Amino acid sequence: MLSNSVIYVGSENPAKIKAVEMAVAHINRLEKERCGNAFTLEGIRVQGHAVSSGVSAQPRSDEETIQGALNRCRALKRKAPAAVCIGLEGGVQESSYGLLLTNWGALIDEAGQTYIAGGLRIPLPPEIAEAVRKGQELGTVIDRYAHQTNVRQKEGAIGILTQGYIDRSQLFRDIVLLLFGQMKHYSAAKI
Ligand SMILES: O=P(O)(O)OP(=O)(O)OP(=O)(O)OC[C@H]1O[C@@H](n2cnc3c(O)ncnc32)[C@H](O)[C@@H]1O
Numbered sequence: 481m482l483s484n485s486v487i488y489v490g491s492e493n494p495a496k497i498k499a500v501e502m503a504v505a506h507i508n509r510l511e512k513e514r515c516g517n518a519f520t521l522e523g524i525r526v527q528g529h530a531v532s533s534g535v536s537a538q539p540r541s542d543e544e545t546i547q548g549a550l551n552r553c554r555a556l557k558r559k560a561p562a563a564v565c566i567g568l569e570g571g572v573q574e575s576s577y578g579l580l581l582t583n584w585g586a587l588i589d590e591a592g593q594t595y596i597a598g599g600l601r602i603p604l605p606p607e608i609a610e611a612v613r614k615g616q617e618l619g620t621v622i623d624r625y626a627h628q629t630n631v632r633q634k635e636g637a638i639g640i641l642t643q644g645y646i647d648r649s650q651l652f653r654d655i656v657l658l659l660f661g662q663m664k665h666y667s668a669a670k671i
């Protein structure tokens with residue numbers, strides 16, 4: 481059990497906050513099945529706070545995207561030193577297979593240990609990739625592509641490009657599970 485009853489997320493984007501809530505619910509279900517009461521997040525509240533990512537609005541490499549996730553959780557940790565803080569960041573990465581959609585997360589635990597984890601990645605279609613390479617934000621380009629508004633706060637580019645088989649919250653949920661999983665693994669008996 482965490483001593484602090486709030487987990488902070490460095491964003492007010494509902495897709496990201498929902499992702500952390502989904503991860504917490506998944507862990508509680510899993511731990512109940514395993515009767516592993518040592519690691520429960522029962523009763524934990526998830527709270528979003530807008531903080532600066534400290535990188536460009538559209539990170540263009542894994543390095544920059546990881547940095548953005550780290551900056552977000554470090555900014556939160558300065559505000560709430562005793563809490564678990566999470567930063568989630570979307571970005572793109574150039575490859576010989578096209579421009580890839582990428583997502584990264586970072587978590588600082590109660591003891592101050594930092595963990596990072598990456599998410600699923602798929603190539604962006606050439607017309608989206610071209611617009612992003614020219615300097616536009618993916619969030620803007622995907623809205624135009626999907627004839628929708630605020631896709632980034634809903635199913636995300638991943639949801640649009642996979643017909644909703646995987647949406648942005650599910651993608652970030654898995655990243656958050658990788659973060660909590662590592663936290664549990666490396667901090668073992670402490671929780
Ligand atoms: O309020 P914040 O937390 O900043 O949420 P955001 O939607 O802007 O998300 P990010 O800053 O993490 O994403 C960086 C950029 O990549 C874009 N992006 C990344 N993944 C996306 C997705 O799945 N759908 C739409 N836009 C995405 C987003 O619009 C930003 O321009």
Ligand SMILES: [Mg+2]
Nearest residue numbers: 533537538570
């Ligand atoms: Mg942003």
